[in-house]
Amino acid sequence: MASPSGAGKPPAVLLLRPVDQPFAVALRERYRVLDLLSSGQPLPAFLAAAAAAPDPPRAAVVMGGGSIRADAALFDAVPSLRCVVSTAAGVDHIDLAECARRGVVVANSGTVYSGDVADHAVGMVIDVMRRVSAAERYVRRGLWPVQGDYPLGSKVSGKRVGIIGLGNIGSLIAKRLEAFGCVISYNSRNPKRSLPYTYYADVRALAADSDVLVVSCALNSETRHIVGGEVLDALGEGGVVVNVGRGANVDEAALVRALREGRIAGAGLDVFEGEPKVSPELREMENVVLTPHVAVWTAESRSDLRDHTVANLDAFFSGDPLLTPVMLP
Structure with missing residues (x-):
């Protein structure tokens, strides 16, 4: 050639x-x-x-x-x-x-990668809320006939989803979750006037009005640890965090504490602050879905x-x- x-x-x-x-x-x-x-x-x-x-x-x-x-x-x-x-x-x-x-x-x-990452993010939302991976492990361990039915998960349809970063990937995540009847709101550098979603300039306010918080923003000085302890507390004990952005978008230590103390319900993480090393505590939590930074890859x-x-x-x-x-x- x-x-x-x-x-x-x-x-x-x-x-x-x-x-x-x-x-x-x-x-x-x-x-x-x-x-x-x-x-x-x-x-x-x-x-x-x-x-x-x-x-x-x-x-x-x-x-x-x-x-x-x-x-x-x-x-x-x-x-x-x-x-x-x-x-x-x-x-x-x-x-x-x-x-x-x-x-x-x-x-x-x-x-x-945009469509692939959006697909992966939606898959993580479903997995965490419906406890798909955790239920699969329950079956494989032979616990079903011993301990009975697995605890119920939560429905995805109709949930309030807050998206941090409504760029190419975030917009595709929103479009996919709209098909589930989810109510979409978002935080971004600027409001997107052409889109019908509710804009929040403050991430804590976005979290407070969300059942699921999806992180799909770029990493820079403004978005490093954009999801920290205060945002997680605003999300609340029934809330779920999914991160397909960069590991450092989320304060991982604060996330581990919130999960351990039951201040949020679960998390789906494709990226980590110290990857490829992952916190042992995260690896042991049944309400956390982990993938090795593969959302982009098909x-x-x-x-x-x-x-x-x-x-x-x-x-x-x-x-x-x-x-x-x-x-x-």
């Missing part, structure tokens, strides 16, 4: 995240891929070697929520970088101000992400506008 830069040597791309075989093949068909994981080198040595190459990389592919940040340290190590393509929608792992200062353009995953979304990432890289190397540019400050 022809290089996006035309005839000659394919452009170099810094790959700073794990990818599956089809993804790796798609990248290598078009670019000279400098792969951190396959190099076996420590990060500083790998970056130094990349920067010293005769044709150093001008683009990097990075992973949301990973340990490698796209910040001044990365750009100092590889000064040739002029484009960062993130395989996540959120950009909390990218120093956007530093990118703007250095003339580095940024692309994210856009809406590639066979279809993985394929779509591969195509989307390649298309953004092609656009950059061809001098065309990025498909999903991130606005820089």
Whole structure:
């Protein structure tokens, strides 16, 4: 397949995240891929070697929520970088101000995952409220014939659902839960005048008027621990929290205390503050549903992400506008 830069040597791309075989093949068909994981080198040595190459990389592919940040340290190590393509929608792992200062353009995953994350969030709401996973464990442990019927869950239809972050994902969650007859309200940076849902500027007020609180916002200085002890108390003892945003959107220690003390009814968590490490207390709670940050991943979304990432890289190397540019400050 022809290089996006035309005839000659394919452009170099810094790959700073794990990818599956089809993804790796798609990248290598078009670019000279400098792969951190396959190099076996420590990060500083790998970056130094990349920067010293005769044709150093001008683009990097990075992973949301990973340990490698796209910040001044990365750009100092590889000064040739002029484009960062993130395989996540959120950009909390990218120093956007530093990118703007250095003339580095940024692309994210856009809406590639939005429907998958919305599906997962709704599945978690159903699972926690109807106790699906907990009841399944009850059957597998052989407890049904011994202890009798499993305790009742709560219906989902008609519940009041508060959504924190009504962007692409939050809007799709709202649309899905509307089909259950749920009453939707939300908190976001600004009210969405075109939507029929009730807007709350204050998250505590939103929680107080909700049976279920779904977190689907980006992580930044304003949304770190946006769900803390006061919000959980406002949600109340019958309330459920579902987080498909970022782990640090929720004060995990406060959440554990609220669950332990029965101040809320349950939680569904796909993201965690210290992931992949998860609190032992959360793992032991029957009223908590846990998944390993997989809301974004389906066979279809993985394929779509591969195509989307390649298309953004092609656009950059061809001098065309990025498909999903991130606005820089």
